[in-house]
Amino acid sequence: MSDFDALMEFQRSTEALSSVAERLGWDQETVMPRGAVEQRAEEMAAMESVLHERRTDPRIGEWLDNAAGEAEDAEDARMLELIARDYDRQTRIPARLATELARTTSLAQGIWAEARAADDLAAFLPTLSEILMLKREEAAALADGGDAYDALLDDYEPGATAAGISRIFAELRPRLVQLRDDLLGADHPPPKLDGQFPAETQLRLARQCATAFGYDWTRGRLDLAVHPFSSGRWQDSRITTRVVTDDPFNCLYSTIHEVGHSNYELGIDSDYAFTPLGRGVSLGVHESQSRIAENQLGRSRAFTGWLFGRMSEAFDGLSITDTEAFYASVNRVTPGHIRTESDEVQYNLHIMLRFDLERDLIAGRLDVADLEEAWNARFLKDFGVAVDRPSNGVLQDVHWAVGLFGYFPTYALGNVYAGCLNRAMTEALPDLDASLAEGDATPAVEWLRENVHRHGSLIPPVELIERASGDAVTAAPLLDYLETKFSAIYGL
Amino acid sequence: MSDFDALMEFQRSTEALSSVAERLGWDQETVMPRGAVEQRAEEMAAMESVLHERRTDPRIGEWLDNAAGEAEDAEDARMLELIARDYDRQTRIPARLATELARTTSLAQGIWAEARAADDLAAFLPTLSEILMLKREEAAALADGGDAYDALLDDYEPGATAAGISRIFAELRPRLVQLRDDLLGADHPPPKLDGQFPAETQLRLARQCATAFGYDWTRGRLDLAVHPFSSGRWQDSRITTRVVTDDPFNCLYSTIHEVGHSNYELGIDSDYAFTPLGRGVSLGVHESQSRIAENQLGRSRAFTGWLFGRMSEAFDGLSITDTEAFYASVNRVTPGHIRTESDEVQYNLHIMLRFDLERDLIAGRLDVADLEEAWNARFLKDFGVAVDRPSNGVLQDVHWAVGLFGYFPTYALGNVYAGCLNRAMTEALPDLDASLAEGDATPAVEWLRENVHRHGSLIPPVELIERASGDAVTAAPLLDYLETKFSAIYGL
Numbered sequence: 015m016s017d018f019d020a021l022m023e024f025q026r027s028t029e030a031l032s033s034v035a036e037r038l039g040w041d042q043e044t045v046m047p048r049g050a051v052e053q054r055a056e057e058m059a060a061m062e063s064v065l066h067e068r069r070t071d072p073r074i075g076e077w078l079d080n081a082a083g084e085a086e087d088a089e090d091a092r093m094l095e096l097i098a099r100d101y102d103r104q105t106r107i108p109a110r111l112a113t114e115l116a117r118t119t120s121l122a123q124g125i126w127a128e129a130r131a132a133d134d135l136a137a138f139l140p141t142l143s144e145i146l147m148l149k150r151e152e153a154a155a156l157a158d159g160g161d162a163y164d165a166l167l168d169d170y171e172p173g174a175t176a177a178g179i180s181r182i183f184a185e186l187r188p189r190l191v192q193l194r195d196d197l198l199g200a201d202h203p204p205p206k207l208d209g210q211f212p213a214e215t216q217l218r219l220a221r222q223c224a225t226a227f228g229y230d231w232t233r234g235r236l237d238l239a240v241h242p243f244s245s246g247r248w249q250d251s252r253i254t255t256r257v258v259t260d261d262p263f264n265c266l267y268s269t270i271h272e273v274g275h276s277n278y279e280l281g282i283d284s285d286y287a288f289t290p291l292g293r294g295v296s297l298g299v300h301e302s303q304s305r306i307a308e309n310q311l312g313r314s315r316a317f318t319g320w321l322f323g324r325m326s327e328a329f330d331g332l333s334i335t336d337t338e339a340f341y342a343s344v345n346r347v348t349p350g351h352i353r354t355e356s357d358e359v360q361y362n363l364h365i366m367l368r369f370d371l372e373r374d375l376i377a378g379r380l381d382v383a384d385l386e387e388a389w390n391a392r393f394l395k396d397f398g399v400a401v402d403r404p405s406n407g408v409l410q411d412v413h414w415a416v417g418l419f420g421y422f423p424t425y426a427l428g429n430v431y432a433g434c435l436n437r438a439m440t441e442a443l444p445d446l447d448a449s450l451a452e453g454d455a456t457p458a459v460e461w462l463r464e465n466v467h468r469h470g471s472l473i474p475p476v477e478l479i480e481r482a483s484g485d486a487v488t489a490a491p492l493l494d495y496l497e498t499k500f501s502a503i504y505g506l
Numbered sequence: 507m508s509d510f511d512a513l514m515e516f517q518r519s520t521e522a523l524s525s526v527a528e529r530l531g532w533d534q535e536t537v538m539p540r541g542a543v544e545q546r547a548e549e550m551a552a553m554e555s556v557l558h559e560r561r562t563d564p565r566i567g568e569w570l571d572n573a574a575g576e577a578e579d580a581e582d583a584r585m586l587e588l589i590a591r592d593y594d595r596q597t598r599i600p601a602r603l604a605t606e607l608a609r610t611t612s613l614a615q616g617i618w619a620e621a622r623a624a625d626d627l628a629a630f631l632p633t634l635s636e637i638l639m640l641k642r643e644e645a646a647a648l649a650d651g652g653d654a655y656d657a658l659l660d661d662y663e664p665g666a667t668a669a670g671i672s673r674i675f676a677e678l679r680p681r682l683v684q685l686r687d688d689l690l691g692a693d694h695p696p697p698k699l700d701g702q703f704p705a706e707t708q709l710r711l712a713r714q715c716a717t718a719f720g721y722d723w724t725r726g727r728l729d730l731a732v733h734p735f736s737s738g739r740w741q742d743s744r745i746t747t748r749v750v751t752d753d754p755f756n757c758l759y760s761t762i763h764e765v766g767h768s769n770y771e772l773g774i775d776s777d778y779a780f781t782p783l784g785r786g787v788s789l790g791v792h793e794s795q796s797r798i799a800e801n802q803l804g805r806s807r808a809f810t811g812w813l814f815g816r817m818s819e820a821f822d823g824l825s826i827t828d829t830e831a832f833y834a835s836v837n838r839v840t841p842g843h844i845r846t847e848s849d850e851v852q853y854n855l856h857i858m859l860r861f862d863l864e865r866d867l868i869a870g871r872l873d874v875a876d877l878e879e880a881w882n883a884r885f886l887k888d889f890g891v892a893v894d895r896p897s898n899g900v901l902q903d904v905h906w907a908v909g910l911f912g913y914f915p916t917y918a919l920g921n922v923y924a925g926c927l928n929r930a931m932t933e934a935l936p937d938l939d940a941s942l943a944e945g946d947a948t949p950a951v952e953w954l955r956e957n958v959h960r961h962g963s964l965i966p967p968v969e970l971i972e973r974a975s976g977d978a979v980t981a982a983p984l985l986d987y988l989e990t991k992f993s994a995i996y997g998l
Contacts, residue, residue, distance in 0.1 A: 030552035033545070037533065038526060045537065049724035050742035053525070056780060060522035064556055232541035250542035288548060 018084035018094075021077035022289065025097060028068045029288040033246065035061040040245040040252055044237040055120075066112065069104045089291065092472055096290040103169065106155045115148050119417040126415035135386055135404040142414060143382045146375055149419050153376060163376045166420035170297040171427060173474050176373055179423045182430055183366050185489040191396060193497055194359055197347045198398075200504045204342030208333040211262040215328050219262070220255055220269040222324060226317075227273045227307055228456040229253070233280055242268040244275035244304075248287040251276040262325065263344060267308050274307030275300055277459055281467025291470040297421070299475050301428020302435060303462065309358050309429075310436040310495065311458055316450035318344050324453070342503045349399055351406035358429075359496055363396050365426035368411070372419050431475075433492025434483040435466070510576035510586075513569035514781065517589060520560045521780040525738065527553040532737040532744055536729040547612075558604065561596045581783065584964055588782035595661065598647045607640050611909040618907035627878055627896040634906060635874045638867055641911050645868060655868045658912035662789040663919060665966050668865055671915045674922055675858050677981040683888060685989055686851055689839045690890075692996045696834030700825040703754040707820050711754070712747055712761040714816060718809075719765045719799055720948040721745070722772055734760040736767035736796075740779040743768040754817065755836060759800050766799030767792055769951055773959025788967040789913070793920020794927060795954065801850050801921075802928040802987065803950055808942035810836050816945070834995045841891050843898035850921075851988055855888045857918035860903070864911050923967075925984025926975040927958070 015023070038061065042054050078098050085091040122141045129138035153162035156169075164175045197203075221236060234246075239254035246252055253272035258264045278294050286292040294300040311317055322340040326332050334340045347357045353364040371388060374380035380388055389408045390401040401407035413421055439461050440446060449457050465482035479487050500506075507515070530553065534546050570590050577583040614633045621630035642654065649657035656667045689695075713728060726738075731746035738744055745764035750756045770786050778784040786792040803809055814832040818824050826832045839849045845856040863880055866872035872880055881900045882893040893899035905913055931953050932938060941949050957974035971979050992998075 026548075027552040027555065030548045031556065034526065034530060034549050034553060037549075038529065041529065041533065045727065047723070047725050047727055047742055047744075049722070050740075053741040053779070056518075056522045057526050057529075060519040061526060063519065064523065230541070231539070233539050235537065235539055248542075249545040250539055252539070287545070 016084055017077045017080035018090070021074065021081055021097065022093070024068070024071070024073070024077070025290060026288045028065065029292065031061065031068070032065055033288070035065065036245055043239045043243065044254060062116070069100065074101045089472060093290045096471060099172070103156060106158070107152055108155065111148065111151055111155070115152065115417060118144055118148060119415070122415045123412065126409070126412060130405045130409040133403045133405045133409070135409055138409065138415070139382055145414065145417055146382060149417055150376060150378070163373050163420060166376065167423065170421050171424050171475060172296055173476065174298070174427070179369065179427065182489050183369065183426070186362055186426070186430070186493065187366060189493045189497070190359065190363055193500060194347070194363065196506055197359060197500055197504055198349060200506065202505065204346045204503065205334055205339055206346065207263070207343050209329070210259055211329055213257040213259065216257050216262050216265040219324060219328055220265050222453070223266050223270050223321070224253065224273045226453045226455050227270060227277065228459040229273045229276065230280055234276055236269065242272055244272040247279040247282070247293060248284065251279045266321070267312060270312040271304045271308040274304035277307070277462070278303040278467050281463040282470040283468045286470040291472050293471055295471040295473065295478060296475040297424035298427035298431055299466065299478060301425055302431035302479070303466065305428050306432040306436055306462070307455070310432060311450060311455050313344050313358070314447070314450055315341050316447040317453070317455065319451050320453040345500070345503050347500070349397070351399070351401060352410055359500060360397070362426045362429055365422050367392050367396060368422040372414070372422065376419055430487065430489050430492050431479045433489070433495055434479055434485065434487055435462070436495060437491040438483040438485070508576055509569045509572035510582070513566065513573055513589065514585070516560070516563070516565070516569070517782060518780045520557065521784065523553065523560070524557055525780070527557065528737055535731045535735065536746060554608070561592065566593045581964060585782045588963060591664070595648060598650070599644055600647065603640065603643055603647070607644065607909060610636055610640060611907070614907045615904065618901070618904060622897050622901040625895045625897045625901070627901060630901065630907070631874055637906065637909055638874060641909055642868060642870070655865050655912060658868065659915065662913050662916050663967060664788055665968065666790070666919070671861065671919065674981050675861065675918070678854055678918070678922070678985065679858060681985050681989070682851060682855055685992060686839070686855065688998055689851060689992055689996050690841060692998065694997065696838045696995065697826055697831055698838065699755070699835050701821070702751055703821055705749040705751065708749050708754050708757040711816060711820055712757050714945070715758050715762050715813070716745065716765045718945045718947050719762060719769065720951040721765045721768065725772055726768055728761065734764055736764040739771040739774070739785060740776065743771045758813070759804060762804040763796040763800040766796035769799070769954070770795040770959050773955040774962040775960045778962040783962040783964050785963055787963040787965065787970060789916035790919035790923055791958065791967050791970060793917055794923035794971070795958065797920050798924040798928055798954070799947070802924060803942060803947050805836050805850070806939070806942055807833050808939040809945070809947065811943050812945040837992070837995055839992070841889070843885070843891070843893060844902055851992060852889070854918045854921055857914050859884050859888060860914040864906070864914065868911055922979065922981050922984050923971045925981070925987055926971055926977065926979055927954070928987060929983040930975040930977070
């Protein structure tokens with residue numbers, strides 16, 4: 015067997031094992047008995063240990079050295095590049111640091127949850143300091159003299175830099191702040207959908223929505239979870255949602271969002287399964303797929319027209335009785351502190367705040383002790399609202415507690431990518447609205463599969479979006495879309 | 507770290523990984539999307555490969571050599587004994603043979619399923635020959651000059667021998683054949699419960715039955731599966747059942763049977779979790795726990811009295827309207843070809859047939875080409891009925907197709923053990939029937955936990971049953987129980 019083949023066979027088993035670990039995570043969040051927590055922790059630790067050993071196996075280095083000349087085409091070359099990249103990152107982190115990070119972040123999750131519940135920031139800050147110290151050490155090891163924050167970012171969005179993201183955010187911010195002010199100052203804000211909506215009916219509608227977006231039920235399933243997520247790839251990518259009885263949009267749009275993620279994984283060329291090409295290429299591109307499904311398609315005038323009919327029927331009438339008002343209500347912009355409850359307009363402002371603060375933390379320009387003050391001042395400036403308590407401010411997200419620094423900006427990048435893709439897609443599919451109005455988003459899903467999904471990790475993120483959209487990646491398409499859509503809804 | 511501790515730490519991770527593989531099997535049979543078959547096969551193969559590598563890791567041999575003097579108590583000594591036993595078995599089988607067996611039996615399952623569906627024995631025989639050849643090779647490697655069949659049996663029922671089982675079966679067979687003849691010749695056989703029983707209601711009752719048997723819902727759950735099974739241990743042992751709309755007993759007694767298995771695993775001393783002591787000690791003892799729950803307890807006059815009330819209520823009346831007739835109907839004995847549909851009286855006769863034939867196959871006294879003739883002749887002799895087609899005869903069970911030779915007798919051993927345990931338990935718990943009549947089997951479950959479950963694999967099977975029952979293991983208690991119970995029901 016050639017070194018190339020030996021390497022690929024080894025990687026294939028590693029991919030299969032990592033898929034098992036992911037499935038275990040799904041099990042834990044959906045169906046696991048609540049008394050199995052310790053057992054599952056031991057099972058996960060055993061899997062992670064096996065995976066870590068494989069990912070740092072010195073044979074990978076030898077195979078890579080010997081296989082360099084054996085790549086026969088662009089796919090082979092890209093696979094070697096991705097394996098080398100991952101091996102390089104894995105082996106740069108000292109074993110001691112990896113263990114310490116795993117232990118600390120695992121404990122920190124519980125400490126953070128308790129601190130948030132008690133609104134007691136002081137209880138969390140020592141842990142955050144410890145994690146930050148470890149992450150800075152990790153970043154230095156990965157950066158090898160380069161920028162520390164970029165080294166962390168690269169794990170989630172390969173090739174992205176803080177400088178590049180800052181340019182995009184600088185383009186986004188003024189127009190978003192302006193739009194936000196205009197909308198919140200509007201005389202006639204959209205109505206809120208009132209009522210109680212039985213869980214069973216919500217879930218039935220959620221299934222209809224998933225089907226409308228072409229979700230392949232033979233390779234997936236829908237379950238309930240506290241925090242909705244999508245999990246798995248190739249032949250088995252499952253989605254989850256949640257039910258809030260007085261807010262059916264939570265269930266339905268969570269479902270559509272997760273279908274966007276799963277459609278990406280399920281749409282990858284099956285020849286790439288369990289190879290380094292067989293996953294979505296970055297978190298930003300992944301988020302673009304969930305966002306375009308949820309927002310540009312799912313919250314469009316056309317699709318909400320169909321949804322209004324389905325919901326009116328399923329719930330035997332609604333508190334909102336005409337299609338235009340329903341469309342506006344789906345797209346309400348309201349003041350609020352919480353990122354995950356935010357609307358299309360304000361969401362990216364939340365991200366920018368976190369991006370700036372976490373860069374300062376990693377660079378050592380901001381001390382953990384000053385974090386709350388910095389957060390609250392910035393929030394007041396961008397959102398015009400004071401933060402009343404830590405759970406509405408710096409304690410609201412789990413990310414930093416589990417060591418995810420450099421992760422937040424991928425959410426906003428996803429929105430920007432979605433804007434670029436949406437402009438090209440709506441040009442390419444003049445009849446898309448007619449389909450959406452009939453509850454059929456599959457022409458869009460097929461366009462995305464052809465232009466994005468099927469490539470898996472073959473093409474780097476920015477190149478992929480630029481090829482698909484036929485233009486450079488900028489914030490302009492997203493901003494144009496938001497201003498046009500929301501001005502019309504709010505009658506500005 | 508001492509060699510003993512190093513060995514135990516290594517084993518602990520292996521146990522955790524094997525638990526993951528088992529959970530993956532549960533997933534496949536209950537919730538996995540149907541399109542994920544290939545992916546799951548790769549995932550399972552990767553897990554099996556990791557497990558095989560660990561189970562044959564030469565360090566185990568070294569640790570065992572060095573740790574022999576480090577055992578501090580009987581538990582330590584037993585753990586070393588169990589690890590040595592497993593390591594010895596694993597390393598006796600050449601890697602080539604293990605791979606060949608895995609490949610052949612994996613393919614054979616599909617070939618068997620097709621042959622059974624088409625009632626085409628000839629399509630399966632070449633595969634069976636191949637498997638038999640490999641199993642004989644495996645048996646010879648394991649037996650190391652000893653008896654080949656005993657070597658296979660020992661994997662499922664440590665310490666058992668064909669000679670010992672033959673003695674028990676010789677004791678069982680004449681009285682069972684006689685009882686069977688008497689019952690099938692009775693003038694007034696029990697009525698059959700007629701009707702259609704909605705799936706939702708069956709499952710609700712199944713949950714009530716599981717609760718009646720003390721199933722710990724915080725460490726388990728109930729799902730549907732084609733072939734009911736129990737899966738997992740320690741903090742997470744799940745059960746499955748099936749629904750046949752015109753036969754609610756299928757769903758309910760499958761549930762109780764699987765609860766018996768899960769209660770065993772969940773009842774093991776939690777200090778033994780993920781050690782070599784942390785599982786049921788043998789398949790025979792395991793089956794004794796499912797059978798005593800299903801039959802001696804679940805099909806008792808007392809428990810069926812409670813069940814009659816619950817079912818009459820849940821289904822808004824039944825075709826049988828008095829408790830005695832209901833009890834009799836739960837215990838109907840009818841002619842039939844299929845082992846898995848068999849009643850308490852005839853079940854063990856099915857096992858004896860398979861036991862004798864598979865011993866002859868392994869010993870080379872019976873050729874695969876003559877198997878059907880031998881099966882059908884023996885069936886006619888023991889059951890008084892001719893076999894009309896292979897799917898009602900030699901093709902009915904999957905066991906041989908997946909290489910399980912030496913597995914069948916553990917089912918009958920389980921019944922014999924259940925007989926022994928039941929005699930001691932009913933003596934120890936004079937008020938048990940009063941509890942069962944109120945739908946509460948937990949006094950029995952607690953007795954079993956104290957005398958069987960909590961020990962895990964600490965005490966070898968026969969010694970465990972003898973300690974618990976206070977008497978030598980013989981078939982007499984089971985036979986006495988069956989004759990008394992069925993003579994009364996049938997008015998003989």
